[in-house]
Amino acid sequence: MTDAEAPLGSAFGEDVRRFEDYLTRERNRSAHTVRAYRKDLELFLLHAARSGVSALAGLELRHFRAWLGALDEAGLSRSTIARRAASVRSFMDWAVREELIPVNPALRLRAPKRNSALPAVLSQSQAGALLDGLDESTRQGDPYELQRRAMLELLYATGVRVGELVGLDIDDVDTDRRTLVVLGKGSKERTVPYGVPAAHALDDWLRRGRPQWASDRSGPALFLGRRGGRIDQRTVRTQVKGALDALGDSAARGPHALRHTAATHLLDGGADLRAVQELLGHSSLATTQLYTHVSVDRLRRSYEQAHPRA
Incomplete structure (x- = not known):
């Protein structure tokens, strides 16, 4: 159990596990990709829990924006922040389809654009x-x-x-x-x-x-x-x-x-x-x-x- 997973408890843990199952069985995502989604979600949901949110229905756009702001202040790259934002948006879209929440509060979330640097190659x-x-x-x-x-x-x-x-x-x-x-x-x-x-x-x-x-x-x-x-x-x-x-x-x-x-x-x-x-x-x-x-x-x-x- 990770440090991020433990404080989530039953409030979010079961939803994350169901989302993992969806990614694996329906979206056919690799184990590596599923782990990456889980890590991103655990970090966000832990941040939300520390802000007093105890269920998905309590999440608001401000919680997502505050989290991205904290990531930026921590010095994470734009690509990493963009990827984590995409993970969270996908999770919230899934939650709406599963009727766990009526609307996606992260729908208007704007993450920084990914770095457009060209990959390094050998001559x-x-x-x-x-x-x-x-x-x-x-x-x-x-x-x-x-x-x-x-x-x-x-x-x-x-x-x-x-x-x-x-x-x-x-x-x-x-x-x-x-x-x-x-x-x-x-x-x-x-x-x-x-x-x-x-x-x-x-x-x-x-x-x-x-x-x-x-x-x-x-x-x-x-x-x-x-x-x-x-x-x-x-x-x-x-x-x-x-x-x-x-x-x-x-x-x-x-x-x-x-x-x-x-x-x-x-x-x-x-x-x-x-x-x-x-x-x-x-x-x-x-x-x-x-x-x-x-x-x-x-x-x-x-x-x-x-x-x-x-």
């Missing part, structure tokens, strides 16, 4: 340096290095999310066609191709690395932790961050930077926007279009550096 030379530098480390057959290389190659080659990567099973890999079957957001499957360098790294891991760590706990998991169970997201994030930090000349950090990089390099190379959307598993083309802005931004910098009349 093609940086991506090459990152991945080519892993070849030497795998010569001795260390399973840690073999797996790290395979994961980094696949993250860059396919643009998959880290959660999708750790969820892969051996049977999800078609080595003949060089494709992965990926289970994405909303439990939607998609087939993603990967290239020859990733194929070599994956083959090395499966032949020389995975057998060293495989155990009764491994099941069909493609990537493993040192004790033989399926690798977790935190471990992957740590390993990717370490590899990117070692480059020393990039603001790109973590697995999502490789997803951004894969999409940007595909578009730089002339890939169709719809194809990139399908590859990344975006439900909206507008999300994919962000990467066209990244590509244009890179083009503009190159132009200003090289053209005599820029």
